[in-house]
Amino acid sequence: MAIARHPRQPELVDIPLEEIMDKYVSRFKDLTPDWDAFADANIDGYRRAQHRFVGAGASGKHEDSTIVPAGNFTLSIMLVPPGQANAPHTHEVEEIFFVLKGRCVVFIEDEDGNRLSSELGPWEMISCPAGVIHGYINQTEEDVYLQVMLGRGKPETAGFTDDSLFQNRERHLNP
Template structure:
């Protein structure tokens, strides 16, 4: 079923739903662990706002998912965590090692590069580290407009 919008109405809808990288503000404090050396990274929000006080008010409001670009300098990453929803990482530039682990700390990991993707099921501990010498960028998407994160050990 096609909806009968005027051209002017379509222009308003289009303008409200575009977010360019140039207008995204990197949030270096989007997650609790980003305050700790080894876990520093910046989130560039496109769809959905985070819990951080630095959330980008220009992000497109979320419906059923969030979408961000993550910048991870060499030697940095994310602590083991899980969500109540699925999370997808799609590598754009550089290389990062992604891991999943159980409650006993047993870990499996894979290094991913440009155009590689990993899907993390709900309630599975996962994280990543940029163990290369160059920064990496990847897209991250979560299956809820405002998901909760659970960090291992908390």
């Protein structure tokens, strides 16, 4: 007989394993790419599709049966076409970009506009600390797939450094 050395979360006590499996498995084939997940995603140069696996995100628009409920982090796969990026931004928690396929340039910068960049390939990553301006750009001719994680189950909306993008975040909070 197996002994669970840690208690189940309160909401999972007495829940059958079949229900837990159904709730906590997510498959890429079942996810719909969201090309409007961010305030900058409908602007040429920042177009990308999010495939949300874990966590609803700040907008709450990802709360459906294909999304695994978040505890302490979010996880998604980002499809970034050639020439596209995300706008420089910050978060209140750390964010990780882990390259699964392709190559992209990641960057961090300060409020004076000083920027450091590094090109990453498959199985390479950057962990962006809370409050540090960061982002990425696909400067290649091929799609890039990034695994993206944020260190909170329901993080705040990205703090874009561009004021017009920052003001546009309300559209995503109240779709």
